[in-house]
Amino acid sequence: MSTETPRGSGICQRLNGLYADRDHGCEKYYNCGGGTPYPTACPGGLVFDDLHKYCREATAEDRKKCVQEPLVLSCGGGTKTGYSETKCSTFKCPLLTEYPFGDHARYPNPVDCKSFIVCLRDGTASVKGCPGDMLFSNVQYVCVNGTQTNECYDPAHARKQSPELV
Template sequence: MFASEFFVVLCLLSVGCLAQFKCPARTGFFPDPEQCDLYYVCSRGSYEEKLCPDGLVFDDTNPNKGKCDIPSNVDCGDRDVLQEAKPSKGCPRANGYYRHTDPEACDKFFNCVDGTPIEVSCPPGLIYDDVESTCSWPKESNRKDCGIIKRDSLEDGFSCPEEEALGPDGRLMPHPTYAHPDDCQKFYICRNGVRPQRGACPYGKVYSEDTFKCEDPKNVPGCEDYYAKDEKKPQGRSQ
């Protein structure tokens, strides 16, 4: 009895006796069963313990590759333990993508590399989604504190509508176009739905609100006589 009790005490004092990793195969890269940023490199049946850089976790989808990636790209499952964070200003962890420290800067985020934050801007109209670690449209984002996007305006007062624009095929238009209110040849382009700029059809064509393209004037109601020779000034759209 004494010998067995002594063995138990010895095991409790030995970390290797408590939780010793066993290689599932003689060679490969394998995850720790509890800690998502810890993995093992197995070679000929023996293993070496490895730790991902702080902020990254081990991707166990391919046992032939030892790959660490951002958490949004890896399904850790029950492996919910992580190493102690090494935070710095702007970086909750040393590596990864994180929302901007300015709560109003929804269209910006930090790319942290070894504890150094690098400010990155999303394309116009998009906001940073810190669940998916990517830029997305406000309506499609998991982030609900950034619904209002600043919209630019041109000198003539035109600004891009807030409503999403659908094309003739019913699909969302990433850069929708809109007719000029007074000139059949001109139109507006909304880059990413929020940044307006002027556009114009080539001579002989007019903009169609039905097809969102430049068409022959005879096919656009209200603009049939736009290029009539007896007109001294461009004809506006008929109401």
């Protein structure tokens, strides 16, 4: 008799296991039990190794990636009873073990459908633009003809894909 290993959903890829939480820092991970994710953190300066599933000393590369400043996408002002308020939309690249485009990953820009965010292996991010009337597809992760698509940024989809949108 053959049984299939139960699969989880969302953060818990399997019902039980440890999974990195790169959205909230290199030391953060989820300890999944019965499909329920329990936020956990490595002690005192250690980082979570998602490949080997344990906390370890940070390498120079880890430190560089973990302390990258978020990329500021846009800032807007507002007023709130007597004082000015500025809110900025930022993006921080996740730590990845595999990059879907060889040396980089691409993410939709939540403030502009004509551009996208490129994350390099060193953790740096930059905004790149689509030419002419093309828009960035959050389905295909490339620039596509803007008159033939409605695949532009969808906040619900992007928050699942993107590491840190504020």
